Amino acid sequence: MWWGTLGTIRAYPSFHPEQDVKEIQSALEKKDAVTLVRILTNRTNVQRQVIASTFQEITDKDLSTTLKKVLSGDLQDLLLQLLMLPEHLEAQRLQQAMVGLGTDEETLLEVLCTRSGKRLQEISDAYKQRYKKDLEKELKAETSGDFAKLLVALLKKDNMTAAVHRDVQTLMVSLNGKKADAEPWINILTSREWDHLDKVLLGLELESGQSVEQVVEKQFSGDVRLGLRVLVQCIQGSDVFLAKRLATMKTSLVHGIMVSHSEEDLLRIRTTFLKLTGNSLYSALQNHFKGEHLQALLSICRAED
Known part of the structure; x- marks a missing residue:
């Protein structure tokens, strides 16, 4: 975190796209997955876009399409995701x-x-x-x-100011009927700044004498209950929700979350993962994946906690 970001991937300091492309060309010819992983997991998305465009200029070929011909399976999927715009x-x-x-x-x-x-x-x-x-x-x-x-x-999230007390009372009133009214919850939880919503949720817990998740579980059902539960979890701390998703070790979730959060807050998610599971994300990956695919994931994860 010392370099000023909660991401695990930062800009490669000695970035020379032409040199990277030269190494990638050689690696593609030799089907050298180790080199491809080393380069693509050690460059930011902006740098990877420069590599892709430079590759196109030099070879007159699309880098993603070329990778598909050389790689396969989970490693192919992961590296292709790294090459996509966020x-x-x-x-x-x-x-x-x-x-x-x-x-x-x-x-x-x-x-x-x-x-x-x-x-x-x-x-x-x-x-x-x-x-x-x-x-x-x-x-x-x-x-x-x-x-x-x-x-x-x-x-269509929109942020508007509103009094915390008024929002709390609106949510409490929505629970008074035979069936809870989801509309005020949708309106408020998707149209306020999150620091405001933190206060609203705290006020709701004080008023109801229950956690917000308990209120949602008791008062709602079906998909909207799932949706409100996840939204509340993300308002209170999206790193907890994302760490729980990662803990499933489902390949598509691991790829999606690690790639899309690698330059933003993967360090925070890593820390939360350790607190929730008692195991580091780095070790968990080692227990579930193997080969070059594992090495690519470990490179994105960066280090043991």
Whole structure:
């Protein structure tokens, strides 16, 4: 953390894209995965974009397409994600969460709850560019009811000021009927700054005598309960939610979270992972993965805690 970021990947100080491309060309010819991993996991996304464009200029070939021909399996997937623009990676994760049979609600919530309104607009634009479809319409088509309203409200996050006490009372009133009214929860939890929401949630706990998660579990059901629970967890600390997701050691989740948070807050997530599981993320990766794929993940993780 001494270099001023909570990410594990920082700008490579002696960056020479032409030299990197030369080494990558040689590695691709020899199918040398070790060199590809060493370079691509030790450059920031901005630097990787420069490498990709330089590779295109020198070879007249697309780097991602060339990697697909040389690599396969989980290592291929991970390195291709590293080469994507951050907003395009998140757009891909959302699309994959909705494609095929069933919907991966937790991945939708992970992206929508942990990203700012500005970032989500960039992701929406990338989604339209990649898939020629409107993300909001896709979310509405794949979900329904209050859960769909929650997802759309998260996608269109807006920050407005409001009195903490008024918000607390509004949420308390929403719980008074035979069935809890989700709409005030959606409106408030997706349209306030998070430091304001921290105070609102604390006030709600004092008023109700229960944790907010307990209130949500008792008062709501189905997908909207899941959505509100994840949103509350992210407001209180997204690193806890993300560390729990990583603890599943599911390959797609490990890739998505580690790549997309590698330059932002993976150090914080690592610390939380250790507190939650009693095991470091570095060691957990060693226990679940192997080969060059493992080495790439360890390089992104960076160190033992």
